[in-house]
Amino acid sequence: MSLPPEKVSELKQIIHNHLLKSGIRGKIREVLAENVRDDQGQSHQSLSEADFLSALQNRGIIDDVMKDLHFYQEAPMDAKNGSPPKHAPDFVNKEITQPKKCKKHNIDPSRCYLFLQVLGGKAFLEHLQEPEPLPGQVCSTFTLYIHFRNQRFHSKPVPCACEPNLEEGFLLEIHRDGKGESNKMADATALLSVSDPVHLVLIKMDTTSETTLVSSYFLDWRTVLSSPSGKTCFAIELMGVGSESKVPAGVLTVSLELYPPLTETLSTDIISTQQSLERKRTAEKERLFLVYAKQWWREFLEIRPSHQSKMVKIFAQDENGVNRPVCSYVHVLRVGRLLETPRQAARFVSLLAHEKAPVVGGGGGGQEQWCTLMAFLCRGKGDCEDHATLLCSLLLGFGLDAYVCVGTKAKGGTHTWVVTRGTDGSITFWESLTAHRYLHQAIDPEAPPLTPQPKPSSPYRTVGCVFNHQTFLANCQPSDAVELCVFDFQNQSCWKAMSEDALKSVCAPGSVSSLPPQPSLCAPSLDPAASSNQLELEMRYLVSEHRKDLELATVWDDHLSYLLSSALSAYELERCTGVSCGNEEFQDAVRRAVPDGHTFKGFPRHFLHRSARRAFATCLRSPFCQEIVSCRGDHVRLAVRARVFVYPENVCAVWLMFACKYRSVL
The missing domain is CATH 2.60.40.150 (C2 domain)
Known part of the structure; x- marks a missing residue:
């Protein structure tokens, strides 16, 4: 049976899409690695194509590829006899066409x-x-x-x-x-x-x-x-x-x-009239808010001329170049059971990669771009403003009194982070890029010289304004230094507030038609165990190939590899909660697994992606990992463990740990 060229191209594309979707290629690589290893262990003859196809068929991989491919006959009637025309069947992927x-x-x-x-x-x-x-x-x-x-x-x-x-x-x-x-x-x-x-x-x-x-x-x-x-x-x-x-x-x-x-x-006239009325209503609300914001800014400058240089950000451009009030980037975001605690929410936000908006050409500072939440989540990465507004939205959903801070870091660069105020008056800074938390205690500049003062614990230098979905406050204290700042937002001599009604007119959901709709988070579709196993198999293959290039044999210690899991879980738990636990049990298990006279070495690494080759290349740049992977000695046993922790939006925290044990020789 022969197929026309367009049907051949269609069939190739369907098979390609199916391979991408089902992870078949990873299984094929695994079978290839095993057969090559078995073939070299038995004889040095090259692996034939027939043997490889037989191995794929025995594993059921060929059946997996074919089970979603269906045949059907097109049904246009023949003009002469009223029967369907005779031609080659078409290949159809039902999941694509329907x-x-x-x-x-x-x-x-x-x-x-x-x-x-x-x-x-x-x-x-x-x-x-x-x-x-x-x-x-x-x-x-x-x-x-x-x-x-x-x-x-x-x-x-x-x-x-x-x-x-x-x-x-x-x-x-x-x-x-x-x-x-x-x-x-x-x-x-x-x-x-x-x-x-x-x-x-x-x-x-x-x-x-x-x-x-x-x-x-x-x-x-x-x-x-x-x-x-x-x-x-x-x-x-x-x-x-x-x-x-x-x-x-x-x-x-x-x-x-x-x-x-x-x-x-x-009629089209009715629809266009409705759209025109919505645009006019939105434009009028935005014009009135702009008039109010200009008057508010003039009043702020009259308090102290130095306020001109403070980081007071009222408007920001989104990815389409549209200026919107910064308060519209924050909303109360509840995510059901996808995230259980505020600290877990901070961990999730920190796993979204940090990248400034790309700019064509050089010339210094990057392009300002506060992404809409949908664009930020789909892209999976963004600038510190995107991270801070998302974290603030999640903390508001957890019932905290949260605000986005706009200011500078210790090195003078513009930065945004999140602050929460406790009912006991405590002030906590949340770094959205790392999930680190800092307890803020202000220094009293009028205290006697010998009075002990708290030492600054955060990396932030100045703060110009704070805001959330319904509040905007500019810092009008004599100094905008964070270490001297008092976060008493009800004190009008320290913070100048915008009218909540004015903010609500352009930032509340449904207030204007120009506001982008706010999406909720999607549950993860990745299987953590399957992803971890796949990554670990690929990493074992890469380590074996690397050692083969060094003319070194590779012997894996499965028991030691299994023991590394507890350490990786403890690392992720510490990132989520800030509490270190489980390390004592891991150390005790390793001592039992490593015989007397042997040396144990371990090297953990953290990644935001699941690419084995990228991760392995990064690890090899560390002399500690290089020392483990290229270990030479007596009775060398290697171990590797991969753990993929999956969060909403299929955001992953990937932990890898390489280890080896060998007999020490004097």
């Missing part, structure tokens, strides 16, 4: 749904010269993330190209806002009042698993309300982010369809 959310049993006939279908991309000119990847080849990919009214979805990764094959469907449920009316069918007028946009975030991931925010777009879906068929199709132009927010990044073709179709549609 989005899971479109299954009939998932649709409640009493609810209203919006089916958003992405039909492909074009004009991504940055990738014009990229060649089409071969099946199985690692390449850069695009992933599209969707957020609508607390519902989040994402597409499958597709290879980056000038015309990426972004074809995916998403079923979004539309809720009524009125109390007790969530189960009632919404009519066209009620749907017109739902002004929440669909937030589209396009992320690029390169071959080293580094992510880049390509575009962040807010789609007003209500144009479909004027379509007699309940369905419309159009193209949207995605713009770049940051300094490229005025430059097109590419075009997506999207289709919108309502389920069930409306019995009565609205």
Whole structure:
């Protein structure tokens, strides 16, 4: 049976997508490593292709690849005899062509749904010269993330190209806002009042698993309300982010369809009038707030001329270059059972990588970019402002009196962190990039010279303002030094507050249509045990290959490897709670496992990714790890343990520990 070229290409792409999704390639590498090791142990003949395929079949890996591939015959009727035409069967991945959310049993006939279908991309000119990847080849990919009214979805990764094959469907449920009316069918007028946009975030991931925010777009879906068929199709132009927010990044073709179709549609004039009224109302509220903010700033400068140089940040630009009040970046965020304690929330935020907004060219400071929460979570990394606003939102959700601080660190660089005030008057600083906590005690500059003063424990030098979702306070104390600062926010001689009503008019949820909707966190989908086992197998293979290059044999001590788990768990627990525990039991177990006259060496490392090769290359740059991995001596036994701790959004804390024991020779 022969296939036309387009069907061959389609089959290759389906198999490639399936391999990426199910982790089959890791299993193939594992089988290859074992067979090569067995083959070299028995004879030095090269491993044949037939033997390798037989090993894959015995493991059931070939069956795993084929089980999701289905055949079907297209059913157009032949013009002559009314029977289906005879041709080669097509290969179809049902998971791709039929989005899971479109299954009939998932649709409640009493609810209203919006089916958003992405039909492909074009004009991504940055990738014009990229060649089409071969099946199985690692390449850069695009992933599209969707957020609508607390519902989040994402597409499958597709290879980056000038015309990426972004074809995916998403079923979004539309809720009524009125109390007790969530189960009632919404009519066209009620749907017109739902002004929440669909937030589209396009992320690029390169071959080293580094992510880049390509575009962040807010789609007003209500144009479909004027379509007699309940369905419309159009193209949207995605713009770049940051300094490229005025430059097109590419075009997506999207289709919108309502389920069930409306019995009565609205005219385009009514929809455009509603959108115009919302824009005017938002513009007027923002204009009034800007007038108030200017007057408030003039009053602040009149207190003391030196206030001109203080770090008082009222507005900040998001990834689309839109100026928004900083208070709008914070909201009360409750995450159910995904995070159990405030300290665990701080640990989660610290695991999101720190990276300043990229700037084309040099010239000093980076581009200011306070990302929306959706863009920050999808990208998985951001600047200190993104971390601080997320941590403050989570701490507010846990019931703490939390604020974001804007100031400088000891080296003079602009920085943001979080402060919480206890009911007993205690002040605690939270560093969102590291999850470290510092108890603040102010120095009294008017105390007698011999009076003992507290020593500064935090790395922060000055603080200009603090804010949360409903409060903005500027520091009007004689000195903005953190060590002298009194965090009594009710004291008007120390802190100048903005009007809460003015802030609420532009920062409260639903106050203006320009505010981006705030998503909730997603539960992790990674299996910690499976991820840990996979990473450990890959690390063992890399260590064995490294020692083979040094002409050293590798003998693994499985018992010693198992004992390292308790140490890695203790390290992560200490990062979460700040309390060290379990080290005594680990040391006692190691003493029992290492015979008299033998030496034990261990080397732990922490990572924010699960790439074995990247991690191993980093570890080898340490002389301590190099000494263990390249250990020579009598009766050398090696051990390695990997532990992947999974948090919401599939954020991972990865711990690796290399160890060896050997007989000491005088």
